Amino acid sequence: MGDGQTFFSLNKPMDWEQGYDANIHMDEHGFSIAQTEKYSIHRIVRTDELEGIPPIQDMTVGPGRKLILLDESANVWVYDDESRHRELLFRRGHELFSPGAQLASMGDLLIIADASEGIERRLALYSISNGQTMWATQEWEGLSLYPLSVNAKLKTVNTLYITVPLDITVGMNGSPEVPKDGRIGIIQWNSAGEVTRVFEHEALRMTEATPISKLQGRYYTAAADGTLALLDTQLRTVSVFHEDGREPLHFPLEQEGRFAGISIDTNHNLYIGDSGYAQQEGVTERFILKYRGNGESLDKVTGFRGRTDKLVQDGRNRLYVFDRMSGQISLLDLRSRTMLLEDTQLPEAVYFSSELDTTETETVWHKIRLEADIPEETQIRFSYFASDESEGEIDGHYLNYSSYFTDPSITAREKLRATRDLWSEPILNPKDALLMNAQGRYLWFKIELVGSEQTSPFIRKLRVYYPRTSLISYLPPMYQQDEEHSPFLERFLAMFSTFFDDMEDKIDRISAHFDPDAVSGTYLEWLGGWLAITEHEAWGERKLRELIKRAPELYKLRGTREGLIRMLQIYTGSEPFVLEYFQFKMMQETSELRKLFAQLYGDNPYTFCVLLKPESVRTDAQRLIIEHIIEDQKPAYTEGKLIVLQPWMYADMHTYLGINTYLSEPTLLTLDQRSSMPYNTVLIDVDRDKRMDIHTRLGLDSEIE
Structure with a gap:
């Protein structure tokens, strides 16, 4: 953007509502010709x-x-x-x-x-x-x-x-x-x-x-x-x-x-x-x-x-x-x-703006930038005029321009007829266009949308730039003073000015790409790559975003018990149980328990165990990711062992009270007046199978006897 240049931006409904519209549907993303079924x-x-x-x-x-x-x-x-x-x-x-x-x-x-x-x-x-x-x-x-x-x-x-x-x-x-x-x-x-x-x-x-x-x-x-x-x-x-x-x-x-x-x-x-x-x-x-x-x-x-x-x-x-x-x-x-515009019975819409006020007289308006979708067989026509006065003659009467344009009691047809001599030649389907011969403190514009039977142009954002700047000012005087060719050269250089403006806008907004709350998709994966996270699909956007936000504290804790627990908690959604050798070392001194503890946790003093509930590890892909996290976050010269608990009690196996095992007072379950389930019956259905019409697979979780 040129030095000292600024712009008016219309990109929210409240911006557009200052003007007058006919046959327009507006939402938070922009506006188009109204549609009906x-x-x-x-x-x-x-x-x-x-x-x-x-x-x-x-x-x-x-x-x-x-x-x-x-x-x-x-x-x-x-x-x-x-x-x-x-x-x-x-x-x-x-x-x-x-x-x-x-x-x-x-x-x-x-x-x-x-x-x-x-x-x-x-x-x-x-x-x-x-x-x-x-x-x-x-x-x-x-x-x-x-x-x-x-x-x-x-x-x-x-x-x-x-x-x-x-x-x-x-x-x-x-x-x-x-x-x-x-x-x-x-x-x-x-x-x-x-x-x-x-x-x-x-x-x-x-x-x-x-x-x-x-x-x-x-x-x-x-x-x-x-x-x-x-x-x-x-x-x-x-x-x-x-x-x-x-x-x-x-x-x-x-x-x-x-x-x-x-x-x-x-x-x-x-x-x-x-x-x-x-x-x-x-x-x-x-x-x-x-x-x-x-x-x-x-x-x-x-x-x-x-x-x-x-x-x-x-x-x-x-x-x-x-x-x-x-x-x-x-x-x-x-x-x-x-929908058809009532005044013309054609698939059209029209918008009249209120004044854009620079507060400085004789301002030379520069250009417009329009973000819009223009399907085939549709059209956008942009017209404008500028003046140092907010009032002027319209249809033989001296009126305030903005008051007349935004008056809801005057039809669009009447406004188009009465103001036809005010407007510039329309710019067709503008995306980036210079405003020629637009000088004055105030600027008004008119947008006409022309649709087809099924489609309509859609306008998202409009920017109107002022004052006039041009790359021609950087050329020798002979190029600037040629009255015959300077206007063409100025329009030609305006294309390159647009490229520079876009580049500067991207540089101004580059910091937003480093905010995990503001980016998604490819940009979020790109940020994850900075943390050496390659399995983006396995993490998912929500977990990946949280991991990136907490990266500074996690890297401080890398190689520690606390760091490993927090990392696994982000991925699995539940806190893991980490068991280290010193926690059961005293129990191994009893010969009767040494074999059992070696079977459960191993006898290597540099080995630790990570215990997770079964709902945290449902697939082999999740198991591989968790094992990779353990390998990446463990202290040097140690070995991490993943143990996925099962939701039942089994003697001499991984059975932990309050984690995957519960004690309660036995109660006889009566099914009807003639049938009941005894005290020693255990029902297990972690994966929600063995149910007719839900997950019933013959030979896998169901048998016919």
């Missing part, structure tokens, strides 16, 4: 191409993202679209339900609701694994059930919902119908087949007597945690119920379209499909509409354009769109998308 097609399943399966009439999603398909012959298929494996859930000709039945899933249970005449099981639950009937019913409290729609949700208690007429009479032709002012309601059931609640709304009453057969396909139900929605395609309305007892919400659909299918995501947003025909007059494109739970229209799911007969949402917010005419099932996944 939008649906886009992940996979398309074409059921009409599945050999041996008649046209599909309905579908739902079962466990493991398997598709449950109902064909026009009333066969139910379980289909895995990844492996393309399919199998029948019921035998052909089962006569349990008709092709007009409706499907929903609840965990590993399949719900089938059928309002067709002649069907006994109007509502039934089956196991998806084997087709076993869990329960079935055709009425509730004397009311014949005619399911018009069905859905389910997973919670602590599984719950299913069916939309049915609550008032039924017999029409003139002898067929059941809903009378005028008859109620349509949603019955809530638990997985045991018990009704737990009934949802009703005055808007769901019939305006005229209607045969039940004409109500088929009119209603669609969606359920999420705490929210239930009912779509009436004929009246083009949605009724939203809340399980917490709030007043139901009822709102009309203002958009054009033939609506069909409704679903709710985990954020309680509503999705409604369009079942219009492409050849229908006026129908060009069909979208899935998105609403908030309060009925506010959000936008369209532009990632899908097609016909919808049913929408299914799974627990991971994946959206399945079923088109009965084409037999096509589209799987939509949420993917990150760049």
Whole structure:
């Protein structure tokens, strides 16, 4: 960095928050264009191409993202679209339900609701694994059930919902119908087949007597945690119920379209499909509409354009769109998308700075250094202007520049229009750029981010340097006074100035590389190499960092008992037991114990033993590292012997009370009324094996007898 030069640095959220931003997402690491999650097609399943399966009439999603398909012959298929494996859930000709039945899933249970005449099981639950009937019913409290729609949700208690007429009479032709002012309601059931609640709304009453057969396909139900929605395609309305007892919400659909299918995501947003025909007059494109739970229209799911007969949402917010005419099932996944700037409807963002004040007039600003990631198809545009005055004319008014730029009530479009003559020519994708013709006490800048559909530039840090310095000042006067060529030469030399600045920055920060708390990875291993530590992976970063920090005191103790104990404690995490010859020398004078102590600890007076608990030495690699530490830290002319204790008592072996052996009052363990474990039974399971489904290895820790 040049003599007497300084800079403004913006690298924290509080630095950037002094300005004004539009469509920007900011965190502690920097900022980018705001992102959102939008649906886009992940996979398309074409059921009409599945050999041996008649046209599909309905579908739902079962466990493991398997598709449950109902064909026009009333066969139910379980289909895995990844492996393309399919199998029948019921035998052909089962006569349990008709092709007009409706499907929903609840965990590993399949719900089938059928309002067709002649069907006994109007509502039934089956196991998806084997087709076993869990329960079935055709009425509730004397009311014949005619399911018009069905859905389910997973919670602590599984719950299913069916939309049915609550008032039924017999029409003139002898067929059941809903009378005028008859109620349509949603019955809530638990997985045991018990009704737990009934949802009703005055808007769901019939305006005229209607045969039940004409109500088929009119209603669609969606359920999420705490929210239930009912779509009436004929009246083009949605009724939203809340399980917490709030007043139901009822709102009309203002958009054009033939609506069909409704679903709710985990954020309680509503999705409604369009079942219009492409050849229908006026129908060009069909979208899935998105609403908030309060009925506010959000936008369209532009990632899908097609016909919808049913929408299914799974627990991971994946959206399945079923088109009965084409037999096509589209799987939509949420993917990150760049948000559009409200003023331009383009994937852009803009930032206006507050003033940068040098407190000195006629300051010549030098350059900027920008740390940013700029993916392909994206762009950063940096513009600036400088002045000795903090106020000036903007759009015919004399205003304070900073107050105008940071005013949140003025849109980004208006600011860009009113200040277009103030700014310099934009610098495209700057990393290191000179500020030309920037002179004044104050400097303001504007950053425009241009993204693609999925990616955005990301700015981490900005530095603005002043006053102007240049390596041209070190050249003879003839190079400095050439008005025609000096500007080019100055820009050319600025590249080398950047190299020198980077070098000086590294020198200024070199001390940080010697701080074990501030470095990691390669630099930490490099510091460990100064201590002759080569097995970096065996130590791990945490232990290696502690070893480096304690190196001065450890080297003072090297070759001593205390130094060895501390070194092993850092590596193993527990304090070792060190036994030296003088500690048991007196006991060896007794002839009866001499052989035992020689067996346990040896009879060499220059040999010492290091005793460690078994959990401290779990692998051969750890044993080798510990042996290396003992060899490296032991006093000269001595020999260190590693002994790994075992967690049991054995006569004449390494048995130490309170370390690997415990005495307690014997207690008889009773397993049940007929079995018990005697006093002399010892259970040992240090490595947590001999357990079914955890560590069971035949021939290693398990045997079959």
